[in-house]
Amino acid sequence: MSNNQQTIQWFPGHMTKTKRQIQANLKLVDAVAEIIDARIPVSSRNPDLNKLIQNKPRIILMNKCDMANQTATKMWINHYAKQGITALAVDCKSGRNLNRFPAAAESVLKEKTDRLKAKGMKNPTLRIMIVGIPNVGKSSFINKTAGQNRAKAEDRPGVTRGNQWFTISKTLEMLDTPGVLWPRFDDKTVGEHLAFTGAVNDRVYDNELLAVRLLDFLKDLKPEGFISRFKLENTDLDGIESYELLNLIGKKRGMLVSGGEIDTGRAAIMLLDEFRAAKLGRITLEMPNGDLK
Ligand code: G4P
Numbered sequence: 001m002s003n004n005q006q007t008i009q010w011f012p013g014h015m016t017k018t019k020r021q022i023q024a025n026l027k028l029v030d031a032v033a034e035i036i037d038a039r040i041p042v043s044s045r046n047p048d049l050n051k052l053i054q055n056k057p058r059i060i061l062m063n064k065c066d067m068a069n070q071t072a073t074k075m076w077i078n079h080y081a082k083q084g085i086t087a088l089a090v091d092c093k094s095g096r097n098l099n100r101f102p103a104a105a106e107s108v109l110k111e112k113t114d115r116l117k118a119k120g121m122k123n124p125t126l127r128i129m130i131v132g133i134p135n136v137g138k139s140s141f142i143n144k145t146a147g148q149n150r151a152k153a154e155d156r157p158g159v160t161r162g163n164q165w166f167t168i169s170k171t172l173e174m175l176d177t178p179g180v181l182w183p184r185f186d187d188k189t190v191g192e193h194l195a196f197t198g199a200v201n202d203r204v205y206d207n208e209l210l211a212v213r214l215l216d217f218l219k220d221l222k223p224e225g226f227i228s229r230f231k232l233e234n235t236d237l238d239g240i241e242s243y244e245l246l247n248l249i250g251k252k253r254g255m256l257v258s259g260g261e262i263d264t265g266r267a268a269i270m271l272l273d274e275f276r277a278a279k280l281g282r283i284t285l286e287m288p289n290g291d292l293k
Pocket of ligand 1: 065067136
């Protein structure tokens, strides 16, 4: 699924259709769970979501937290809390922290539940939907959270696909179809960060250029995992050009072409792959102080 979604090229007609679908589903729910990538909390958010969901209660799920810097994730959660938004760090691959989702979502909906109870409703069940840009982990979240309920619901005769609800707690149901949102297009840094993490198809980017941009960031941040993985302890990271650094990394990995030249194309792909697999450590690219490099 994610591979297909990665190749989605958003165009105005497509966006209008998607927007309409989300707006229709929004009418059915009481709250929205927005999934973002904990490594790029700014770039993985949809720029129009606030307008789309208006005043509906929302919870932010900082997914892929296994690949993000833990301190940075905590800082982000505090940052959202100051804005009155509940955020939860989750890892939909291992399922870590997903058991905290029902209670967090219920707390976000408490005001509405209390209102309904005051009106005499005994055990109001409220509904929530998942939204997020492609590749952020929406399907993984739904699969892990809905779990066996999902299979059961699909097996029932007469139940058509789409708009199925899963009971995730006594008072909460979740829509099985996520709202697929588009990322920002108009910001070069956002585009690069999405490409670094593999959220957009990197065929639109030149790998070497992308690797050099990633190295601009890494040589500045100097994460331990990056330094030790490429044995850069004795390299002056402040004094080296990023393209030279890419050459050095390629050399250290023995990536040579005939004539002894460094194969920077291969080195670039290797660097991007290792970053995406968190082999360079848990790295967050964006901090809440707005330091969007
Ligand atoms: P989407 O529906 O929003 O498009 O995203 P999807 O769930 O398909 O997830 C996209 C990719 O991100 C998948 O990897 C998925 O396994 C991975 N992923 C989702 N959540 C997490 C997480 O919390 N941590 C980590 N490390 N990875 C996560 P893939 O390589 O496309 O597929 P596969 O690994 O499942 O084979």
